[in-house]
Amino acid sequence: MTREQVAALTGLALVVHASGTLRRKRAITGDPRALRHVMFQTAPVAAHHKASMKTFADRLRKDGNPHTAIITAVARKLVIIGNALCNSRQK
Numbered sequence: 001m002t003r004e005q006v007a008a009l010t011g012l013a014l015v016v017h018a019s020g021t022l023r024r025k026r027a028i029t030g031d032p033r034a035l036r037h038v039m040f041q042t043a044p045v046a047a048h049h050k051a052s053m054k055t056f057a058d059r060l061r062k063d064g065n066p067h068t069a070i071i072t073a074v075a076r077k078l079v080i081i082g083n084a085l086c087n088s089r090q091k
Contacts, residue, residue, distance in 0.1 A: 006083045011036040012076045039075035047074045 001009070047057035053074055060070045 001083060006079050007076050010039060010076075010079050012039060012072060012079060036075075039078065040071060043071045043075035043078060046078055047071075053077065 046053045047070070048054065056077065057070050057074055060073055
């Protein structure tokens, strides 16, 4: 699966909703709410304890991103890493 497909499957992808007006609304949508909630619980732990995730989250925080965007980005990165590990058949 591609990164975008994995993020959409777990409900962590931003979806652009265009209603015909010039304003576009970006929102996280998707059906797997339970999985998304688990990812939102594990993302702050990973951002605090794993060095690579900590530097990633700190860089996003330094750039001025809001907390929810940082947690979503870390959760999405965790899913992408998990997908890569599954593809390479590693633990």
